Amino acid sequence: MNQEWWKKSVVYQIYPKSFNDTNGDGIGDIPGIIEKLDYLKELGVDVLWLSPVYDSPQEDNGYDIRNYRKVDDLFGNMDDLERLLEEAHKRDLKLVMDLVVNHTSDEHPWFVESAKSKDNPYRDYYIWKEGKNQEEPPTNWNSVFGGSVWEYDENTEQYYLHLFAKKQPDLNWENPKLREDIYDMMKFWLDKGMDGFRMDVINFISKDPEYPDGEQGDGSPYFMNGPRVHEFLQEMNKEVLSNYDVMTVGEMPGASPEDAKHYTNPENEELNMIFTFEHMDLDSDGDKWNWTNLDLVALKENFEKWQTSLHGVGWNSLYWNNHDQPRIVSRFGDDGEYRVKSAKMLAICLHMMQGTPYIYQGEEIGMTNVRFETLDEYRDIELLNMYEEKKEQGWSHEELMEAIYVKGRDNARTPMQWGDSENAGFTEGTPWIQVNPNYESINAAAAMEDEDSVFYFYQQLIRLRKELDVITDGRFELLLREDPNVFAYKRIGGAESLLVVCNFSSREVELDEEVYQQVEGNPVVVTNDSGKENRRMLAPYEGVVYRI
Ligand code: NOJ
Numbered sequence: 001m002n003q004e005w006w007k008k009s010v011v012y013q014i015y016p017k018s019f020n021d022t023n024g025d026g027i028g029d030i031p032g033i034i035e036k037l038d039y040l041k042e043l044g045v046d047v048l049w050l051s052p053v054y055d056s057p058q059e060d061n062g063y064d065i066r067n068y069r070k071v072d073d074l075f076g077n078m079d080d081l082e083r084l085l086e087e088a089h090k091r092d093l094k095l096v097m098d099l100v101v102n103h104t105s106d107e108h109p110w111f112v113e114s115a116k117s118k119d120n121p122y123r124d125y126y127i128w129k130e131g132k133n134q135e136e137p138p139t140n141w142n143s144v145f146g147g148s149v150w151e152y153d154e155n156t157e158q159y160y161l162h163l164f165a166k167k168q169p170d171l172n173w174e175n176p177k178l179r180e181d182i183y184d185m186m187k188f189w190l191d192k193g194m195d196g197f198r199m200d201v202i203n204f205i206s207k208d209p210e211y212p213d214g215e216q217g218d219g220s221p222y223f224m225n226g227p228r229v230h231e232f233l234q235e236m237n238k239e240v241l242s243n244y245d246v247m248t249v250g251e252m253p254g255a256s257p258e259d260a261k262h263y264t265n266p267e268n269e270e271l272n273m274i275f276t277f278e279h280m281d282l283d284s285d286g287d288k289w290n291w292t293n294l295d296l297v298a299l300k301e302n303f304e305k306w307q308t309s310l311h312g313v314g315w316n317s318l319y320w321n322n323h324d325q326p327r328i329v330s331r332f333g334d335d336g337e338y339r340v341k342s343a344k345m346l347a348i349c350l351h352m353m354q355g356t357p358y359i360y361q362g363e364e365i366g367m368t369n370v371r372f373e374t375l376d377e378y379r380d381i382e383l384l385n386m387y388e389e390k391k392e393q394g395w396s397h398e399e400l401m402e403a404i405y406v407k408g409r410d411n412a413r414t415p416m417q418w419g420d421s422e423n424a425g426f427t428e429g430t431p432w433i434q435v436n437p438n439y440e441s442i443n444a445a446a447a448m449e450d451e452d453s454v455f456y457f458y459q460q461l462i463r464l465r466k467e468l469d470v471i472t473d474g475r476f477e478l479l480l481r482e483d484p485n486v487f488a489y490k491r492i493g494g495a496e497s498l499l500v501v502c503n504f505s506s507r508e509v510e511l512d513e514e515v516y517q518q519v520e521g522n523p524v525v526v527t528n529d530s531g532k533e534n535r536r537m538l539a540p541y542e543g544v545v546y547r548i
Contacts, residue, residue: 005046005245005247006047006196006247006272006273006356007315007356007472008046008465008466008472009045009046009047009094009247009356010044010045010046010047010356010357010358010359010462010465011045011046011047011048011049011096011249011356011357011358011359012040012043012045012047012048012049012358012359012360012361012364013048013049013051013322013323013358013359013360013361014033014048014049014050014051014361015028015051015061015323015360015361015412015413016028016029016030016032016033016050016051016053016062016075017051017061017062017074017075017413017432018361018413018414018415018416018426018432018433019032019033019036019361019415019416019426020032020033020035020036020416020418020426021426021427021428021429021431022035024427024428024429025074025427025429026427026429026430026431026432027074027075027427027432028075028415028416028426028427029074029075029076029080030053030071030075030076030080030081030083030084031076031080033048033050033084034080034083034084034087037087037088037091037093038091039444040093041091041092041093042448042459043359043364043455043458043459043462044458044459044462044463045093045359045462046092046093046094047093047094047095047096047195047196047247048088048093048094048095048096049096049097049098049198049249049358050095050096050097050098051098051323052065052098052100053071053072053075053076053081054066054067054068054069054070054071054072054100055067055070055071055072055073056072056105057105057107057167058072058074059105059165059167059168059381060145060164060165060167060168060381061323061380061413062098063098063100063164063168063200064100064103064104064105064106064164064165064167064168065100065104065105065108066104066105066107066108067108067109068185068188069185069188082192085192085193085194089193094195094196094247095194095195096194096195096196096197096198096246096247096249097189097194097196097197097198098197098198098200099186099197099198099199099200099202100200101171101182101199101200101202101205102163102170102171102200102201102202102204102205103162103163103164103168103169103170103171104168104169104171105167105168106166106167106168106169107167110122110125110126110178110181111125111126111169113125114126114128114160114169115153115155115156115160116155116156117156118156118158124172124175124177124178125171125172125175125177125178126160126161126169126170126171126172127160127161127169127170127171127172127207128153128156128158128159128160128161129150129158129159129160129161129211130158130159131150131152131158131159137149137150137152137159138150138159138161138211139211139212139213139214139219139222140213140214140217140219141163141213141214141217141218141219141222141223142217142218142219143162143163143164143165144163144164144382145164145165145381145382145385146385146386146388146389147166147385147389149161149162149163149219150162151166151169161207163201163204163219163223165381170204170207171205173205173206173228173232174209174228179232179235179236182236183236183239183240186236186240186241187240190240190243190244190246194246195246195247196246196247196248196249197246197248197249198248198249198251199248199249199250199251199271200251201251201252201253202229202233202250202251202252202271203224203225203226203229203250203251203252203253203254203255203259203263203274204223204224204226204253205226205229205232206223206226206227206228206229206231206232207222207223207226208221208222208223208226208227209227210222220253220254224252224253224254224255225252225254225255225259230262230263230268230270233250233263233270233271234268234269234270237269237270237271238269242269247272248271248272248273249271249272249273249274249275249317249356250263250271250273250274250275251274251275252274252275252276252277253277254277255274255276255277256278257276257305257306257309257310258309259274260274260276260306260309260310260314260316261309261310261313261314263314264310264313264314264315265313265314266314272315273314273315273316273317273355273356274317275317275319275322276306276316276317278302278305278306279299279302279303279306280325282294282295282298282299282302283295283331284407288407289386289390289403289407290403291403291406291407294331294332294504296483296484296485296487296504297481297482297483297484299332299487300478300481300487300489301478301481303353303476303478303489304476304478304489307353307354307355307476308476310354310355311354311475311476315355315356316353316354316355316356317355317356317357317358318350318351318353318355318356318357318358319350319357319358319360320332320346320350320360320363321358321359321360321363321412322358322360322412323360323409323412323413324409324412325360325409325411325412326369326406326407326408326409326411326412327362327363327367327368327369327411327412328343328346328363329342329343329346329366329367329368330368330369330411331369331406332346332504333345333346333541334506334541335368335369337506338506338540338541339366339368339442340366340452340453340454341528341529341539341540341541341542342541343363343366343454343457344454344457344528344541344543345502345503345504345528345541345542345543346502346543347454347457347458347461347543348461348500348502348526348527348528348543348544348545349487349500349502349543351458351461351462351464351465351471352461352471352489352491352498352500352545353476353489353491354471354472354473354474354476354491357465359458360412361416362412362416362417363458364447364454364455364458365417365442365443365444365447365453365454365455366442366454367414367416367417367436367442368436368438368442369405369406369411370405370410370411370414370434370436370437371405372410372434375387375401375404377433377434378404378408378410378433379410379413379432379433380408380409380410380413382409383404383408383409383410386400386403387400387404390403410433413433414433414434414435414436415427415431415433415435416444417435417436417438417439417442417443417444418443418444418445419439419443419444419445419446420439420440420441420443420445420446423435423439424436424439424443425443425445457528460526461526464525464526468496468498468525469493469496470491470492470493470495470496470497470498471491471498473493474491474492474493474497474498475491475492475493476489476490476491476492477489477490477491477492479499479512479515480512480515483512485503485504485505485507485509486501486502486503486504486509486511486512486538487500487501487502487504488500488501488502488512488515490548496547497547497548498525498545498546498547498548499515499518499519499522499545499546499548500543500544500545500546501515501519501538501542501543501544501545501546502542502543502544503538503539503540503541503542503543504541505540505541506540506541507540508537508538508539508540509537509538510536510537510538511535511536511537511538516535516536518546518548519535519546519548520535522546522547522548523546523547524544524545524546525545525546525547526544526545527542527543527544527545528541528542528543528544529542529543529544
């Protein structure tokens with residue numbers, strides 16, 4: 001078996017809660033995923049990544065796990081999951097689980113035990129500390145979901161650490177016993193035949209043992225890429241991963257290309273690839289809710305940095321969307337007049353790069369952000385907490401709603417739009433979160449009937465990746481660095497090279513003369529604007545790939 005199959009693969013992320021409901025409870029389920037496997041096969045992806053389906057109180061939609069070895073009743077049961085695995089494998093699709101081991105739910109039996117007393121055998125499975133003094137928590141760190149990262153426990157008179165919600169206490173990776181339990185749990189899933197893991201905030205597992213205060217409450221330098229993270233991952237690799245032919249991708253906020261080299265260089269025996277956040281942070285001022293317009297020059301330089309740093313050393317993952325990000329067509333494209341055109345252009349831009357591309361459910365039909373009228377239609381703990389916190393800081397309701405429209409995670413979590421029947425064909429019950437009202441025109445059934453749809457465009461790009469080795473192996477060279485509208489780059493291979501041109505603006509722009517000279521008369525490999533004579537002028541949101 002080729003150990004590096006994931007380099008040629010395209011991954012499709014399923015957010016089970018919003019994918020397909022078969023029992024009418026308004027929540028997607030595993031039988032619903034099985035029902036859609038043929039659709040996914042038709043798209044041409046190779047790997048499915050499931051966001052968490054484990055038993056959970058669902059404080060953070062399953063990223064708060066109560067039992068790592070049980071499927072949540074909401075989604076079905078272990079038989080369903082095993083059937084999904086079998087049905088996926090029958091179709092030559094691999095299945096990757098979400099591994100959430102920076103924290104658990106506070107309802108996990110380990111935490112329940114841990115909270116009982118200071119001398120409980122599980123006490124050390126979590127991070128408990130004395131306050132600085134009577135009133136102050138151990139550090140000034142702010143939680144990702146607002147408030148302090150420390151929660152005081154009256155019973156044992158200590159604080160526990162939670163980088164996310166109060167109900168998501170952080171595990172103590174310093175404890176070898178905990179690590180062993182995690183590795184056993186990973187083997188449990190891999191022995192069932194799972195094909196790998198996406199690892200939730202895995203670069204947060206090692207904390208600075210000094211627990212210093214952070215500048216303005218920012219504790220991230222003390223828990224991102226911490227002192228023992230490489231050691232832990234190497235141990236995990238040795239104990240578990242190296243014994244299976246699986247793929248791994250670590251979610252890593254705050255990881256630089258230098259960090260990524262370390263994590264993904266096969267010589268270090270850690271992970272196959274990581275998710276960077278740098279390109280997703282370019283349209284805000286550091287606080288994601290303070291959004292700004294995209295600076296294309298910065299985006300291009302960022303991709304260049306990642307593409308060139310990891311080339312020949314480690315491996316990139318490529319993504320525009322996931323369950324935490326707003327929809328890319330609304331974000332860097334145009335979800336109005338040029339929705340289809342810009343969705344395709346964005347697909348070209350990403351899918352011609354080096355790395356493993358990830359498609360998030362609905363991206364393949366150009367699903368857009370949503371604008372619910374009232375706050376109570378929203379479900380996400382992050383945005384609801386943010387609303388309260390920023391309201392107190394003086395933000396107006398209008399400003400807050402606008403921030404939610406642009407950046408809220410629920411943009412990605414509205415139900416998958418399967419058809420134009422009620423609730424977009426997602427459920428026959430009441431959906432746990434409303435469907436985007438545009439489902440009547442934007443849906444998978446309509447896309448399947450239209451040969452020019454975004455769906456078939458993704459299918460074409462996935463096929464190209466299989467056919468042209470230069471997409472997997474070639475070198476990246478950025479062109480037109482300072483151009484504020486056009487993202488152009490080359491992929492240089494031994495036998496063949498490609499030149500990619502993407503117009504990120506809603507205006508017609510003239511292609512730079514030097515680039516035009518390179519492509520003139522050369523065959524077009526793929527474009528979202530076929531049948532066009534004049535290749536010197538780029539139409540709004542045009543994307544085109546030439547063989548040179
Ligand atoms: C990252 C996940 O992608 C996100 O959805 C979750 O809220 C946090 N990690 C906490 O697990």
